[in-house]
Amino acid sequence: MWEMKRLLPILVATVILVLSIGCTSKRAQQAEAVQAISTEAAQLRKELDEIKTATSVATPTPTPTPVSRIALSLSLPFSSDRYGDYEIFVMDVDGTNVQQVTDHDGLDLAPVWSPDGKHIAFTSNRDGDVQAFYIDDIFVMDADGTNVQQLTDNDDWDASPAWSPDGKRIAFHSDRDGDFEIFVMDADGTNLQQLIDNNSWDEDPAWSPDGKRIAFSSDRYGDDEIFVMDADGTNVQQLTDNDDWDEDPAWSPDGKRIAFHSDRDGNYEIFVMDADGTNVQQLTDNDGWDGDPAWSPDGKRIAFSSDRYGDYEIFVMDADGTHQVGMNQKGTSPDWR
Numbered sequence: 001m002w003e004m005k006r007l008l009p010i011l012v013a014t015v016i017l018v019l020s021i022g023c024t025s026k027r028a029q030q031a032e033a034v035q036a037i038s039t040e041a042a043q044l045r046k047e048l049d050e051i052k053t054a055t056s057v058a059t060p061t062p063t064p065t066p067v068s069r070i071a072l073s074l075s076l077p078f079s080s081d082r083y084g085d086y087e088i089f090v091m092d093v094d095g096t097n098v099q100q101v102t103d104h105d106g107l108d109l110a111p112v113w114s115p116d117g118k119h120i121a122f123t124s125n126r127d128g129d130v131q132a133f134y135i136d137d138i139f140v141m142d143a144d145g146t147n148v149q150q151l152t153d154n155d156d157w158d159a160s161p162a163w164s165p166d167g168k169r170i171a172f173h174s175d176r177d178g179d180f181e182i183f184v185m186d187a188d189g190t191n192l193q194q195l196i197d198n199n200s201w202d203e204d205p206a207w208s209p210d211g212k213r214i215a216f217s218s219d220r221y222g223d224d225e226i227f228v229m230d231a232d233g234t235n236v237q238q239l240t241d242n243d244d245w246d247e248d249p250a251w252s253p254d255g256k257r258i259a260f261h262s263d264r265d266g267n268y269e270i271f272v273m274d275a276d277g278t279n280v281q282q283l284t285d286n287d288g289w290d291g292d293p294a295w296s297p298d299g300k301r302i303a304f305s306s307d308r309y310g311d312y313e314i315f316v317m318d319a320d321g322t323h324q325v326g327m328n329q330k331g332t333s334p335d336w337r
């Protein structure tokens with residue numbers, strides 16, 4: 001019995017020790033489990049952050065689709081100017097939402113969108129005698145009409161600007177050497193190059209969508225024909241050949257076709273041909289003047305101006321000449337982006 005009395009505390013101590021070891025062991029296991037969960041959570045957070053980073057790189061902020069609009073020039077009806085006060089307007093493709101983007105006594109003509117749609121190049125005599133029709137320079141402005149910059153500055157007739165597809169250069173025609181020639185300059189007006197030098201009128205440059213060629217019209221063989229040359233002025237090829245006036249070439253966005261206007265039926269009509277001059281098709285046919293063709297960005301339609309109902313108005317048709325619709329908007333020189 002005494003033995004039991006002696007042994008009991010030892011036994012109790014042993015039991016407590018065993019239980020204590022057991023508890024300690026369990027706490028250790030719990031701690032290990034917590035540590036493992038914590039490590040796993042950290043790893044998951046790291047992976048999640050990596051996924052988030054990867055996702056944000058893979059999907060940049062989407063660029064809003066630019067709204068397709070048509071720029072045009074229009075003579076304001078209530079002007080004291082001798083030739084009227086031409087201003088540049090832009091409108092939606094259905095003829096609504098018309099906005100005036102220039103407001104100057106000078107003649108502001110022939111607007112052309114930069115390829116990114118942010119700027120409009122145009123022709124104006126605003127820096128000099130606003131009564132003088134033949135003293136024009138090339139200007140560029142933001143698409144809302146602000147930030148106007150003058151790119152050429154002389155007393156000759158610089159007109160018909162055309163952007164290169166990369167937006168870095170602008171071609172135009174000028175009579176600074178006595179007759180019209182095609183010139184090219186950087187989009188800020190520097191680095192001028194003359195591409196043609198002869199005694200005829202070389203006009204209306206239009207850059208091919210791949211940037212490699214420039215179409216233009218020239219009367220070097222009597223009446224105007226459509227020509228095309230490399231963008232450095234070499235390798236000139238004649239695309240039309242007839243006794244009428246073929247002018248104002250415009251490349252389709254895929255570069256396969258060239259629209260132009262011609263008076264080969266007595267008044268002007270819009271025609272389209274393959275880029276090598278073959279497969280000519282007449283798109284308009286009426287007694288009025290139809291000209292200034294400008295392709296839609298998707299190449300499915302062509303905007304143009306026509307006085308078939310009296311005043312010059314902006315029209316749109318399918319690229320095969322069907323569905324010719326007046327936009328109920330007076331104006332000339334449409335350009336579509």
Ligand SMILES: [Ca+2]
Pocket residue numbers: 085086087102103104105106107108
């Ligand atoms: Ca004006």
Ligand SMILES: [Ca+2]
Pocket residue numbers: 179180181196197198199200201202
């Ligand atoms: Ca010339």
Ligand SMILES: [Ca+2]
Pocket residue numbers: 223224225240241242243244245246
């Ligand atoms: Ca001709």
Ligand SMILES: [Ca+2]
Pocket residue numbers: 267268269284285286287288289290
């Ligand atoms: Ca006609």
